[in-house]
Amino acid sequence: MTRVPRTLRRALVPIGLIALWQLLAETGAVDPRITSSPWEIVTALTEMTRSGELAEHMRISLFRAVAGLACGATLATIAGIAAGLSRFGEDALDSTIQAIRTMPYLGMVPLFILWFGLGEAPRITMVALGSFFPVYLNVFKGIRDVDDRLIDLGRGYRVSRWELIRDVIVPGAMPSALVGLRYALGTAWMSLVVAEQINAQSGLGYLIVQANILAQTSIIITALAVYAVIGILADAIVRLIERRALRWRRTFEGA
Amino acid sequence: MTDNDPATRRTGPAISLRGVGRTFGDRAVLQGVDLAVAQHEFVVLVGASGCGKSTLLRIVAGLDSDATGEVQVAGEHAIVFQDARLLPWRPVWRNVAFGLRGPRAELRARADRALAEVGLPGRGDSWPLTLSGGEAQRVALARALVRTPDLLLLDEPFAALDALTRLKMQRQVAELWRHHEITTLMVTHDVEEALLLADRVLLVDSGRIAEEIPVGLPRPRDPRDAGFAALRHRLLLSLGVDLSGDRGHAPTRAPAPARTRARTHA
Numbered sequence: 066m067t068r069v070p071r072t073l074r075r076a077l078v079p080i081g082l083i084a085l086w087q088l089l090a091e092t093g094a095v096d097p098r099i100t101s102s103p104w105e106i107v108t109a110l111t112e113m114t115r116s117g118e119l120a121e122h123m124r125i126s127l128f129r130a131v132a133g134l135a136c137g138a139t140l141a142t143i144a145g146i147a148a149g150l151s152r153f154g155e156d157a158l159d160s161t162i163q164a165i166r167t168m169p170y171l172g173m174v175p176l177f178i179l180w181f182g183l184g185e186a187p188r189i190t191m192v193a194l195g196s197f198f199p200v201y202l203n204v205f206k207g208i209r210d211v212d213d214r215l216i217d218l219g220r221g222y223r224v225s226r227w228e229l230i231r232d233v234i235v236p237g238a239m240p241s242a243l244v245g246l247r248y249a250l251g252t253a254w255m256s257l258v259v260a261e262q263i264n265a266q267s268g269l270g271y272l273i274v275q276a277n278i279l280a281q282t283s284i285i286i287t288a289l290a291v292y293a294v295i296g297i298l299a300d301a302i303v304r305l306i307e308r309r310a311l312r313w314r315r316t317f318e319g320a
Numbered sequence: 321m322t323d324n325d326p327a328t329r330r331t332g333p334a335i336s337l338r339g340v341g342r343t344f345g346d347r348a349v350l351q352g353v354d355l356a357v358a359q360h361e362f363v364v365l366v367g368a369s370g371c372g373k374s375t376l377l378r379i380v381a382g383l384d385s386d387a388t389g390e391v392q393v394a395g396e397h398a399i400v401f402q403d404a405r406l407l408p409w410r411p412v413w414r415n416v417a418f419g420l421r422g423p424r425a426e427l428r429a430r431a432d433r434a435l436a437e438v439g440l441p442g443r444g445d446s447w448p449l450t451l452s453g454g455e456a457q458r459v460a461l462a463r464a465l466v467r468t469p470d471l472l473l474l475d476e477p478f479a480a481l482d483a484l485t486r487l488k489m490q491r492q493v494a495e496l497w498r499h500h501e502i503t504t505l506m507v508t509h510d511v512e513e514a515l516l517l518a519d520r521v522l523l524v525d526s527g528r529i530a531e532e533i534p535v536g537l538p539r540p541r542d543p544r545d546a547g548f549a550a551l552r553h554r555l556l557l558s559l560g561v562d563l564s565g566d567r568g569h570a571p572t573r574a575p576a577p578a579r580t581r582a583r584t585h586a
């Protein structure tokens with residue numbers, strides 16, 4: 066097992082599936098009008114890349130995702146810290162946030178358009194909202210899960226409240242917070258697809274809607290694939306951060 | 321309730337407890353504890369596990385806001401908890417310098433010196449979770465010693481150490497106590513350790529200080545000494561271990577969960 070490089074091992078199943086898919090398309094087992102073959106998708110991808118169309122839509126989608134995620138995650142971190150650190154903060158924020166969380170925010174797009182107009186605001190709000198809850202919940206939980214003996218240690222050595230937050234609470238909450246961030250990447254990205262499919266003139270989601278109207282399945286799948294690749298890259302970045310920020314841990318890495 | 325007035329710091333007692341009590345739920349773990357520790361005194365607390373020694377130490381450290389009674393502690397104190405209690409996300413030297421202020425290079429140098437003193441030179445960059453139990457406990461000791469406190473509170477600080485390292489660390493603490501005039505209040509369940517280090521051994525039982533055994537032996541002390549053996553015998557008896565009959569020689573350690581036997585209190 067160890068002779069095959071790890072990355073290759075991980076790629077084995079997806080590559081196999083794609084090969085199988087191509088094979089099914091070649092033999093006519095799947096209808097090309099409903100599902101394009103991998104080869105057609107590659108062709109569409111090359112064309113859209115050459116024309117610059119894909120880059121433009123990707124750029125605008127990325128901008129929305131990053132802006133929304135930055136807003137959502139920042140606000141969520143602040144709210145999570147406030148609620149996590151003090152009972153007062155918890156009483157003030159937590160029930161409200163939990164109540165809003167139960168609303169299906171993906172269904173709120175029409176409202177957002179009414180409130181924020183037709184510009185970028187409603188879409189960025191959607192992404193922000195999508196990333197807010199996972200980050201908030203995990204920051205809050207991370208803080209409340211900090212070993213209280215370490216808080217005791219801080220008091221025993223008479224450190225200031227600020228030092229206690231910086232040296233004990235924030236690093237202690239970090240593993241959980243980063244899990245929240247990884248979840249948030251997923252929900253943010255998903256919110257973006259939905260937002261871009263409703264009332265947008267650009268972005269990958271818009272590309273999908275247009276292609277749907279024209280029944281261009283290769284473009285739909287290309288756009289989905291791009292979504293997926295960006296999602297994987299974003300996740301890899303967070304995992305890299307995780308590995309650096311949490312290198313003090315001794316954890317089970319899988320046998 | 322820390323009294324930082326320099327005048328009392330030099331003249332008054334280092335620790336003064338009067339009528340101190342602590343209940344958990346409806347269980348009174350400590351009740352009516354009176355304790356006075358003089359400046360530069362080395363006092364050791366012994367007693368069965370669960371009798372409230374750690375609780376008492378935490379009260380002295382000002383970490384228990386639910387304790388009743390009067391607590392006065394003079395000067396700065398540093399505590400070594402029963403568990404090493406290191407921050408796993410800070411390298412060892414950062415743990416040693418925890419709460420200290422100053423330029424990074426200077427803190428690092430101080431931490432490294434303290435680590436060398438506890439026999440862990442060059443381990444400053446290790447992560448706490450990679451240390452053995454005994455190493456972690458020595459880091460915790462270095463963290464307390466690096467700030468040369470007026471009062472050192474030690475909760476079974478050598479329990480996880482191997483016999484050889486324990487001897488070294490005991491000597492280390494004894495040296496520090498002698499040279500820096502540090503008042504020390506230590507919890508241990510090791511009778512020999514208590515007699516090696518203490519000016520006074522206090523036996524905690526039934527929520528109060530049940531017995532006081534002054535150790536008048538000259539330092540450095542030798543466990544083979546006749547006076548030492550007599551005191552050990554007496555202390556073990558107080559802890560409920562009678563060795564006069566069946567065994568040829570006393571073990572160095574008392575069994576941790578001790579006695580239920582009734583006894584008149586000193």
Ligand SMILES: Nc1ncnc2c1ncn2[C@@H]1O[C@H](COP(=O)(O)OP(=O)(O)O)[C@@H](O)[C@H]1O
Pocket residue numbers: 344349367368369370371372373374375376
């Ligand atoms: N935070 C707590 N909550 C409830 N019970 C406690 C707490 N801390 C200590 N106790 C109880 O108080 C008793 C004394 O504990 P402790 O002071 O740790 O004993 P020891 O003498 O072994 O150090 C024990 O029975 C313990 O269960």
Ligand SMILES: [Mg+2]
Pocket residue numbers: 373374375402475
């Ligand atoms: Mg204890």
